[in-house]
Amino acid sequence: MxxxxxxxxxxxxxxxxxxxxxxxxxxxxxxxxxxxxxxxxxxxxxxxxxxxxxxxxxxxxxxxxxxxxxxxxxxxxxxxxxxxxxxxxxxxVSRSAKALTLFGLVVVDFPVMLWLASSVFNVDWTNPLGLPLVISFVISVLATGGAATALYHLGHNQRENKDDRRRLTWRTLSRGSKLSMLAAVVLVGLIAAVMFVRVYTEGELSGLDSLAFLLAVLVAFVMLISAALVFWTAFRDGSxxxxxxxxxxxxxxxxxxxxxxxxxxxxxxxxxxxxxxxxxxxxxxxxx
Known part of the structure; x- marks a missing residue:
């Protein structure tokens, strides 16, 4: 080894x-x-x-x-x-346009709606605190918020039909879209009509029918523009x-x-x- x-x-x-x-x-x-x-x-x-x-x-x-x-x-x-x-x-849509729409709801629509509801429920403005004022306030909030929400969603849903110029063409709309547009028009018209009737009825008590008529037209027109602004703001806001x-x-x-x-x-x-x-x-x- x-x-x-x-x-x-x-x-x-x-x-x-x-x-x-x-x-x-x-x-x-x-x-x-x-x-x-x-x-x-x-x-x-x-x-x-x-x-x-x-x-x-x-x-x-x-x-x-x-x-x-x-x-x-x-x-x-x-x-x-x-x-x-x-x-x-x-x-x-720019932020300023959205702010203007919100401003119209808070400053124009809600106070006018509160005045309308308080007239219907007979609110005594010398001593306003009470159940009628609470009911008027709640109804005004629901009416203003509900109408604005409905118009916003109707306008928002119509964006799929918007053309390159941000417009609607009636003949190209589907049946459902046409019904939606009609609902928006009816809602806006109803708001303006209610305000016109209420202001004109109240103004007639003064005996100045012509002035009451013009004032009622003005208030109805302002409410019409404010309501339409909600719809078109939602409609024109993007795609x-x-x-x-x-x-x-x-x-x-x-x-x-x-x-x-x-x-x-x-x-x-x-x-x-x-x-x-x-x-x-x-x-x-x-x-x-």
Missing amino acids: DGLDRITPQLPRPRVAVEEYHDDYQRAAAGTRGRLGARITELKLAADRVLRTPVIGPRGQFMTVHEAKHRAEMLTEQIDTDELRGSLRHYR LEQDDLRCYSAMIMRCESLRREYEVRVGELTAQLQRLEGEYPFRATVDT
Whole structure:
């Protein structure tokens, strides 16, 4: 056996990398490096999964965030194309116009409606506190709010029939859309008619019939304009494509914000890991 050992060449032994720890601090640093690396990997996977998160679309459809981004890009391209060729149907109503509409409801419609209701329920303004005033106030709020809400939704639903000049063409409307328009016209006309009759009836008591008639026409016209303004503000405010794009954008912004949080955290942990490796570098020796 000794002779064989002398004539048999010695095979090289496996080279094994062994981490060399000089003290407990390096051992703790190595464990911290492992935990940081695992956390970084976990956060990167979470950031990648954000685009695959299931969400609900504007019409109740299920999709991923990636699909929502694709649809938002398509809608943006469609809206930009329409506006480049001169279409106005996607334009939004300015905040000042919306504020003017709300101002008309609060300052014009509600006080006139309260005066009308108080006349019907015989509110004594020398001593107004009591049940008749409460009933008049509640009815005024319900009538003003209900009429405004109905006109707003009727106008909002008609946006699908809006042409590139932000107008309605009667002959192109469906039967349901025509009925909706008739309902809006009847509601606006009814509001104006009620105000005309009430003001004219009250004015006749003064004996100035001509002045009462003109005043009744003025009040009815103001109420007509105020009610029509609610309808047309809702009708001219954007388009269905704008609504869908706004819904998609809100979903995408929430998910992108979450994704950025993951990425920022990954950057912070990566900086910690690099700083730790600079202070306690990983060193390996080769055992021969």
